[in-house]
Amino acid sequence: MEIIITIFLAFLGTYFAIGLLFGLYFIFKGATKLDPLMKDTQKKVRILLLPGVIATWPFLIGRLFKSKTA
Numbered sequence: 619m620e621i622i623i624t625i626f627l628a629f630l631g632t633y634f635a636i637g638l639l640f641g642l643y644f645i646f647k648g649a650t651k652l653d654p655l656m657k658d659t660q661k662k663v664r665i666l667l668l669p670g671v672i673a674t675w676p677f678l679i680g681r682l683f684k685s686k687t688a
Contacts (some may be wrong), residue, residue, distance in 0.1 A: 637672035640679060644671050648678075651685045 645664040649656040656664075671678060 637675040640675045641671040
């Protein structure tokens with residue numbers, strides 16, 4: 619049972635780490651590719667979006683690379 623918990627926590631930690639790295643890129647650079655209005659938002663608002671981006675990064679990374687804008 620301990621090995622299952624260890625594998626699960628390793629997977630969860632890896633998911634969070636990749637999500638954090640992608641999230642930092644996305645909220646400061648990539649979000650404007652999906653939504654041009656994000657250029658005018660304050661950094662405080664973008665920081666509030668970070669937890670949601672971390673949780674949903676697999677979906678957002680696909681949308682970001684399929685985006686045709688700038």
